[in-house]
Amino acid sequence: MSGLIELSATQLAADIRSGETTSVQATQEYLNAITKLDGKLGAYNEIYTDAALDRAKQIDAKIAAGENPGPLAGVPIAIKDNLCTTYGHTTCASRYLENFQAPYTATAVKKLHDAGAVILGKCNMDEFAMGSSTENSGFAPTRNPWDIGRVPGGSSGGSAAAVASRMCAAALGSDTGGSIRQPASFCGCVGFKPTYGRVSRYGLVAFGSSLDQIGPLGRTVTDAALLTGVISGYDPHDATSLPNDVPDYLADIETPIKGLRIGLPKEFFLENEGAIAPDTRAAITAAIETYKSLGAEIVDVSLPHSRIDIDADGKMSSFAVSCYYIVCTAECSSNLARFDGVHYGHRTGENVDGILELYSKSRKESLGEEVKRRIMLGTYALSSGYYDAYYNKALKVRRLIADDFVEAFKSCDILLAPTTPTTAFKLGEKTDNPLEMYLSDIYTISANLAGLPGITLPAGLSSDNLPIGLQLIGPVLSESTLLRAARMFEKTAPPIIPPMVKNSDT
Amino acid sequence: MIDTNDKVQLIVGLEIHVELATKTKMFCRCRNNFGDPPNTNVCAVCTSMPGTLPVMNALAVDYSMKVGLALDCNVPDYTKWDRKNYYYPDLPKGYQLSQYDLPLCEHGCLEIPLADGTQKKIRVLRAHLEEDAGKNNHEIPGATGVDLNRAGVPLLEIVSEPDMNSVEEVAGYARSMQRLVRWLDVSKANMQMGHMRFEPNINLHITRDGTTYKTPIVEVKNLNSFRSLEGAVAYEFKRQYEEWQKDPEGFSLKKLGKQNRGFDDAKGVTVFQRDKEDAHDYRYLPDPDLPAVIIDDAWRERLRDEIGELPLARRARYIEEYGLSFKDADALTQDAATGDILDSAVKAGADSKRCVNLLLGRGAAIANERECSIADIGITTEQLTELAKMLADGDVNATAANKVFDKMIETSGAPREIAEADGLLAVKDTGQIQQWVDDAIAKNPQAVDIIKEGGKKKEKSFGFLMGQVMQASRGAAPPAEVQKLLREKLS
Ligand SMILES: [Zn+2]
Numbered sequence: 001m002s003g004l005i006e007l008s009a010t011q012l013a014a015d016i017r018s019g020e021t022t023s024v025q026a027t028q029e030y031l032n033a034i035t036k037l038d039g040k041l042g043a044y045n046e047i048y049t050d051a052a053l054d055r056a057k058q059i060d061a062k063i064a065a066g067e068n069p070g071p072l073a074g075v076p077i078a079i080k081d082n083l084c085t086t087y088g089h090t091t092c093a094s095r096y097l098e099n100f101q102a103p104y105t106a107t108a109v110k111k112l113h114d115a116g117a118v119i120l121g122k123c124n125m126d127e128f129a130m131g132s133s134t135e136n137s138g139f140a141p142t143r144n145p146w147d148i149g150r151v152p153g154g155s156s157g158g159s160a161a162a163v164a165s166r167m168c169a170a171a172l173g174s175d176t177g178g179s180i181r182q183p184a185s186f187c188g189c190v191g192f193k194p195t196y197g198r199v200s201r202y203g204l205v206a207f208g209s210s211l212d213q214i215g216p217l218g219r220t221v222t223d224a225a226l227l228t229g230v231i232s233g234y235d236p237h238d239a240t241s242l243p244n245d246v247p248d249y250l251a252d253i254e255t256p257i258k259g260l261r262i263g264l265p266k267e268f269f270l271e272n273e274g275a276i277a278p279d280t281r282a283a284i285t286a287a288i289e290t291y292k293s294l295g296a297e298i299v300d301v302s303l304p305h306s307r308i309d310i311d312a313d314g315k316m317s318s319f320a321v322s323c324y325y326i327v328c329t330a331e332c333s334s335n336l337a338r339f340d341g342v343h344y345g346h347r348t349g350e351n352v353d354g355i356l357e358l359y360s361k362s363r364k365e366s367l368g369e370e371v372k373r374r375i376m377l378g379t380y381a382l383s384s385g386y387y388d389a390y391y392n393k394a395l396k397v398r399r400l401i402a403d404d405f406v407e408a409f410k411s412c413d414i415l416l417a418p419t420t421p422t423t424a425f426k427l428g429e430k431t432d433n434p435l436e437m438y439l440s441d442i443y444t445i446s447a448n449l450a451g452l453p454g455i456t457l458p459a460g461l462s463s464d465n466l467p468i469g470l471q472l473i474g475p476v477l478s479e480s481t482l483l484r485a486a487r488m489f490e491k492t493a494p495p496i497i498p499p500m501v502k503n504s505d506t
Numbered sequence: 507m508i509d510t511n512d513k514v515q516l517i518v519g520l521e522i523h524v525e526l527a528t529k530t531k532m533f534c535r536c537r538n539n540f541g542d543p544p545n546t547n548v549c550a551v552c553t554s555m556p557g558t559l560p561v562m563n564a565l566a567v568d569y570s571m572k573v574g575l576a577l578d579c580n581v582p583d584y585t586k587w588d589r590k591n592y593y594y595p596d597l598p599k600g601y602q603l604s605q606y607d608l609p610l611c612e613h614g615c616l617e618i619p620l621a622d623g624t625q626k627k628i629r630v631l632r633a634h635l636e637e638d639a640g641k642n643n644h645e646i647p648g649a650t651g652v653d654l655n656r657a658g659v660p661l662l663e664i665v666s667e668p669d670m671n672s673v674e675e676v677a678g679y680a681r682s683m684q685r686l687v688r689w690l691d692v693s694k695a696n697m698q699m700g701h702m703r704f705e706p707n708i709n710l711h712i713t714r715d716g717t718t719y720k721t722p723i724v725e726v727k728n729l730n731s732f733r734s735l736e737g738a739v740a741y742e743f744k745r746q747y748e749e750w751q752k753d754p755e756g757f758s759l760k761k762l763g764k765q766n767r768g769f770d771d772a773k774g775v776t777v778f779q780r781d782k783e784d785a786h787d788y789r790y791l792p793d794p795d796l797p798a799v800i801i802d803d804a805w806r807e808r809l810r811d812e813i814g815e816l817p818l819a820r821r822a823r824y825i826e827e828y829g830l831s832f833k834d835a836d837a838l839t840q841d842a843a844t845g846d847i848l849d850s851a852v853k854a855g856a857d858s859k860r861c862v863n864l865l866l867g868r869g870a871a872i873a874n875e876r877e878c879s880i881a882d883i884g885i886t887t888e889q890l891t892e893l894a895k896m897l898a899d900g901d902v903n904a905t906a907a908n909k910v911f912d913k914m915i916e917t918s919g920a921p922r923e924i925a926e927a928d929g930l931l932a933v934k935d936t937g938q939i940q941q942w943v944d945d946a947i948a949k950n951p952q953a954v955d956i957i958k959e960g961g962k963k964k965e966k967s968f969g970f971l972m973g974q975v976m977q978a979s980r981g982a983a984p985p986a987e988v989q990k991l992l993r994e995k996l997s
Contacts, residue, residue, distance in 0.1 A: 082557075083557075084555070084556065084557045090556065090557075092556070097556065100556070102550075102555060102556070102557070103550050103555060104550045104555070104558075106557060201557075201559060202557065202558070202559050203557045203558075204557050205556040205557045206556075206557065206795075208794075209794035209795055210794035236561065237558075237559060237561060238559050238561075238795075239559065239560070239561050239562065239795065239796055239797055240559075240794075240795060240796075240797065330791060331791070331794060333591075333789075334589050334591050334600070334601050334789070334791055336600075337591060337593065337599065337600020337601055338554045338556070338598060338599050338600045339556075340593060340600060342595050342598070342652070343553065343554065343598050343652075344555070355593075355595060356593075359593055379789065382591070382789035382790075382791055383787055383789060384787045384789070387789075387790075391791070
């Protein structure tokens with residue numbers, strides 16, 4: 001292990017800008033890493049080797065000509081395969097869109113281009129971002145660089161695995177119920193879901209439109225801050241994007257957090273012994289101590305409607321998870337209706353008798369089990385006669401969950417919680433039990449329901465050498481505070497590197 | 507024929523779909539234009555590419571609110587967008603953006619004229635804004651084409667209460683609505699271009715021997731002319747009565763509910779359509795991509811100011827202020843622009859009576875030939891004002907004014923210049939007129955004698971002499987002056 005791929009994105013951009021190194025060199029090193037590792041990990045669905053090198057050359061030429069190519073000068077970045085680009089394919093890891101080429105580029109990706117980034121390729125994911133392990137990819141699962149027998153998490157599993165294994169300097173993912181934070185936690189990197197509406201969703205293939213948010217995955221908090229600054233901002237193409245100015249997230253990221261009030265939602269881990277794996281609990285407890293030592297004030301708060309219940313058999317349940325799976329499935333059942341085999345994407349090759357059969361065969365042949373399950377759940381939840389019992393009730397619970405956060409933030413500045421109940425699980429371990437799979441998002445879902453920013457960062461390793469994630473959640477538009485709090489913790493923790501990366505270059 | 511024992515009441519409610527004449531579509535910035543080659547007014551948004559998002563066209567909301575306010579609807583402070591989910595090839599998203607439980611406009615009414623000269627108020631239940639679908643094209647052999655030019659065009663759906671009780675009332679309501687949306691300039695309301703489409707809900711309440719029977723409600727889908735609207739309602743009246751007569755207990759709303767029928771224009775009959783609508787569950791869902799629309803008083807007031815005077819108010823004013831008959835006032839208020847020209851001419855000092863005569867004389871005749879409104883023949887306020895003033899000043903007589911009128915429409919010229927160039931100005935030189943009068947008297951001693959005798963034929967001969975003078979002046983002598991001089995000479 002050596003060279004440019006070990007540099008943070010921030011450092012690499014600075015070195016490329018100053019002429020210390022070149023974008024071509026960095027890009028080539030990342031492409032080499034992909035060649036070496038991606039056969040084992042399967043993080044990428046598509047790699048733009050030639051285009052990336054061409055782009056790197058352009059950036060180097062700009063620098064040579066004395067121009068400023070932007071804050072991400074020549075930095076090789078990967079994007080999740082649900083972000084539309086006019087180049088390559090945009091598949092959402094679905095057989096339905098396997099050959100789909102988008103006629104436009106997502107706003108967030110356009111902003112990366114404008115900031116000088118080099119796009120390396122598109123990362124694997126759970127099909128249409130539905131899943132928590134990337135095993136629902138319509139192509140092949142991605143593996144965790146810490147243990148290739150384990151999942152990288154999901155749905156942005158490809159992005160997380162690529163970042164952790166140094167196959168890109170940073171990546172974009174999307175987070176609907178934890179799809180950035182959970183895989184970042186499983187793979188030992190930083191994952192940030194900004195406030196709902198902070199980053200334009202234009203060009204992000206919709207799953208749960210009221211929950212979806214694009215965000216960065218990086219190896220350092222500063223990298224996450226850098227990327228967030230680049231991709232954020234109002235977009236006239238997205239009526240839900242926020243008009244507020246984007247602050248400089250790097251401006252006070254190194255400012256100590258003395259006096260910051262950190263709330264511990266008792267429902268998340270204080271009350272429930274069984275809801276967190278012992279190693280994770282220990283790491284989080286240690287993190288709380290670290291924050292105390294940094295001068296933070298720790299306060300107990302309550303999020304009653306995000307409560308986790310555990311029954312006599314040890315089975316967990318939560319209002320938030322139930323509410324989430326009604327809202328997101330209802331929205332996805334409508335969002336995915338456009339994949340009908342008529343206008344683009346997969347159309348059945350069989351003879352069909354009428355339009356209905358064309359729809360059903362095209363969809364049946366190309367959509368995966370989990371996607372079909374959620375479409376059916378959502379269709380049911382919206383059916384006449386059930387709307388009030390399910391969807392409408394879920395909206396009310398959602399409001400209560402959001403109100404809890406507002407209440408909690410009266411006595412603290414940010415919240416601290418685990419990112420996931422356990423570390424990365426084994427491939428196949430939960431595929432037969434969707435409900436258990438859904439529960440791996442139990443700590444991340446509430447932030448999506450309330451539209452709040454949440455960040456995960458590494459908080460050490462478990463006894464079996466797997467990364468543990470620490471999650472911080474803040475009020476609407478508290479990105480700067482969250483990033484600063486995360487950065488201060490990061491400074492106290494030694495960086496973690498997957499063994500396969502450590503051993504690969506010697 | 508209706509049995510003398512039966513009292514049959516026709517009950518009709520009407521849904522009218524009005525395509526709004528915004529420059530761009532409802533949720534993207536593609537051109538909203540009828541008749542362009544297929545799939546030329548499309549983009550990633552209206553073809554529903556993955557990842558695209560709708561952005562509301564605020565002008566379409568303005569237009570819809572204008573209609574709502576003009577219909578005296580409540581336009582609430584809060585309205586939102588909902589998804590109506592269903593599959594059809596011309597609906598690429600798999601859902602239509604519409605308004606479900608909180609429409610933009612609700613509870614208004616429209617006054618319609620009845621044959622006996624009275625008015626009737628038809629209540630409007632709601633008017634909501636939605637996007638139109640594309641069009642399936644079955645002209646390609648062995649395939650179905652989909653044209654998405656129309657997909658996303660703003661569509662206002664105006665739903666009446668079942669307040670209409672005759673074919674005439676249905677037609678009156680539909681035509682009044684057409685006049686209103688044209689008046690507000692929010693739609694061209696051109697039937698041939700599909701700007702207005704009708705869906706009447708029709709049934710009968712029949713009273714026989716003190717018992718009232720209700721026939722099943724029939725919704726006739728997608729009518730796009732007044733003729734088919736009237737035809738469908740008239741046919742349903744007849745059909746439902748006949749069906750009911752066969753089985754008064756069985757052919758009932760309670761037993762058969764609601765059904766959809768289509769209208770066969772050629773045969774003039776309605777035909778049964780498979781009942782997919784009612785079997786359909788649209789799974790309405792508040793749209794998460796579009797923020798709710800919050801409407802305040804300032805917004806409503808701005809639109810009220812823009813709406814200005816409404817047709818019925820203006821008609822009443824014309825009767826009152828200009829002393830017009832109902833018929834003339836009504837003819838001048840078919841559209842806003844014609845009255846606007848009239849009002850500005852009067853404001854500029856022209857005599858209202860003379861202006862009205864010009865507009866409803868040659869103006870209406872030309873408009874009739876061209877099948878357009880009087881304003882659309884191209885007359886300007888300046889032309890009308892000048893010509894009316896020339897008439898008042900005796901610069902032209904009525905016959906000459908008509909000639910000037912035609913020419914000024916044809917050439918867009920100024921009336922005085924036209925009258926001068928064509929020698930249509932009245933001669934005001936008394937010496938010249940005197941000369942013509944003297945000549946006429948000298949050349950027609952017989953007529954002069956008859957007049958002097960004062961017999962029965964006196965008036966006729968006087969008219970003859972008048973005619974001779976007018977002829978000599980080629981119509982340019984002012985008749986009143988000629989008459990005066992002749993009388994002086996012959997008395
Ligand atoms: Zn468009």
